[in-house]
Amino acid sequence: MQITQGVLRALGQGFQAAFLQGIESVKPQWPLVAMEVQSTAKIENYGWMRDLPGMREWVGDRVIHNLEATNYQLINKNWEHTIGVDRNDIEDDQLGLYRNRFAMQGEVAAQHGDTLVWSSLLLGNSTIGLDGQYFFDTDHVGYDAAGVEAVYSNYAAGAAAPWFLMDLSRTYMKPLVMQKRQDVKFVNLDRETDDNVFLKRQFMYGADARYNVGFGFHQLAYMGKTALDVAAYAAARVAIGTQRKPDGSSMNVMPTHLLVGPSNEAAARQLIRLENIGGTTNPWYNSVELVIVPALG
Template identity: 55%
Template sequence: MILTPENLRALQAGFNAAFVRGIESVQPSYQQIAMTVTSQAQAENYGWMKDLPGMREWVGPRVINNLESVGAYLENKPWEHTIGVDRFHVEDDRLGIYTLKFSQQGELVARHPDVLTWSLLRQGFTQAGFDGQPFFDADHVGYGQDGNETSWSNLQAGAGAPWFLMDLSRTYLKPLVFQERQRPEFVYKTRPDDDNVFFENQLIFGASARYNAGFGFHQLAFGSRAALDADNYQAGRVALASQYGPDGTPKAVTATHLVVGMSNAAAAAELLQAERNAAGATNIYRGTTQLIVSPYLA
C-alpha cells in the first residue's frame, strides 16, 4: 500500500473502526459504585458533600445552608495509550494483526475507568476522602439523635481480603466519584513528512482522555478486612444504619449491596444465598443485600 492521502484516510478509518469495536465490547461497571460528574475545569471542588440538615418547619426566617469552602478538590488527569505501526508493514499490506491490536487498545481504554475506580476501595483504608480522613476510618465526624457531633466509624479492622457494604440505592449519590473531563478520542500522526514517519519509519496511532476517580460519600460505604461472617456482616449493616444528620434526623442509609473480590466470593454467596447457616438454623441474612463480585478486588 503506497502512502497516498487516500490510502492513509482509509487506513485511519479502518484502525479507528477497530478501536471503536474494542470500546463497544466493554460494559463498564464503575457506575455501580461511583456517580459520574461532568467536569468543565482542571479540577472540581466537592465541598458540597458536607452534611445538610433535613427539612424544618418554616417558623420565622429561613435558615440558609451555605456550601462549605473546603479544600476537597479532585484534579483531572490526562491518560494515553499509543501504538506504532511499521511503515513497511503498511506498504506490504501486513495489517491484519494491527486490526486486532487496535480492538485490544479500545478494550483497554474502555476498561481503564473500572481499573481506576474499583482500586479506590482498596486504597480507601489509608487514603483520605473529602473530610481529610481515610475514607474508611474509625472516627469520622457524625451526629447523634440530639444533633450533636459524635464519632462515627465505617471501618472494621482486620488483616484479610477486604469486603464492603454499600448503599447503592440513591440515584445521584454514590460512595465514589468518576469525574469526566474529556472522553477517549482516537488521534494519529501518519503523514510521510511527520517526524515519526520521516525519522523513525513509524505511523503513530493513539488514544487520549482526561478524567479521574475519587472518594465520594463515606456515609454510604463500610469497609472491612475482618472475616466475612454473619457477626461482622451484621455489624457493618448496623454501622451504616446508625447515622443521623446535623439536625438529628435519620440519614436512612441501608446496606443494599455486599461488594467482594473473588477470594471472598464463596463466603459471600453462603452468607446471602444459603437457606441455612453452618449450625443448621434458618439463615436470617439470606437475600438481605445484593452481591457484587468484582474482578478488580483481591
C-alpha cells in the same frame, strides 16, 4: 500496497472503527459506585455537605445548607495508549493483526475507569476524603438521636481481604467520584511528513483522555478487613443504617450491595445466597445484591 493519503485515510478510519468496537464491547462497573461529574478546568474544588441532603418541616426561616470550604481538590490527569504501525507492514499489506490490536486498545480504554475506581477504593482507608479524614475511618463526625456529635466508623480494621458494604440506591450520590474533563478519543499522526514516520518509519494511532477518580460520600460505604462472617456483616449493616443528621433524624441509608473480590466470594455467597446456615434460617438471605469484582482481590 502503495501508500497514498487516501490509503492512510481509509486505514485510519478502519483502525478507529475497530477501536470503537472494542470500547462498545465493554460494560464498565464503575458507574455502580461512582457518580460522574463533568469538569471544566484543570482542578475541581469540592465542598462537603455535613450530611446527605434531606427535607425538613418549614418552621420559621429556611435553614441554608451551604457547602463548606474544604481543601479537597481533584486534579484531572492525562491518559494515553498508543500503537505504532510500521510503514513496511502497510506496504506489504500485513495489517490483519493490527485491527485486533486496535479493538483490544478500545477495550483497555473502556476498562481504565474500573481500574482507577477499584484501586482508589482499596486505598480508601489511607486516602483523605471530603471531610478531611480517611474515607474509611473509625472516627468520622456523626450524630446521635438527640443531634449531639458522636463518633461514626465506616471501617473495620484487620488483615483479611477487604469487602465493602454500600448503599448504591441513589442516582446522583455515590461513594466515589468519576471526574471527567475529556472522554476517551481516538487520535493519529499518519501523514508521511510527520516526524514519527520520517525518523522511525511508524504511523502513530492512539487514545487519549483527561479524567480522575476521587471520593464522594463516605456515609454510603463501609470497608471491612476482618473475616467476612455473620457478625462482621451484621455490625456493618448497623453502622451504615443507624447514621443520623445533625437534627437527630435518620439519614435513611441502608446497604444495597456487597462488593467482594474472588478471595471473599465463597464466604459472601454463603452469607447472602444461602437460605439456611448450619440448619438455622439465614436472616441475611438476599439482603443485598452481591457483586464480584476481580480487582478487589
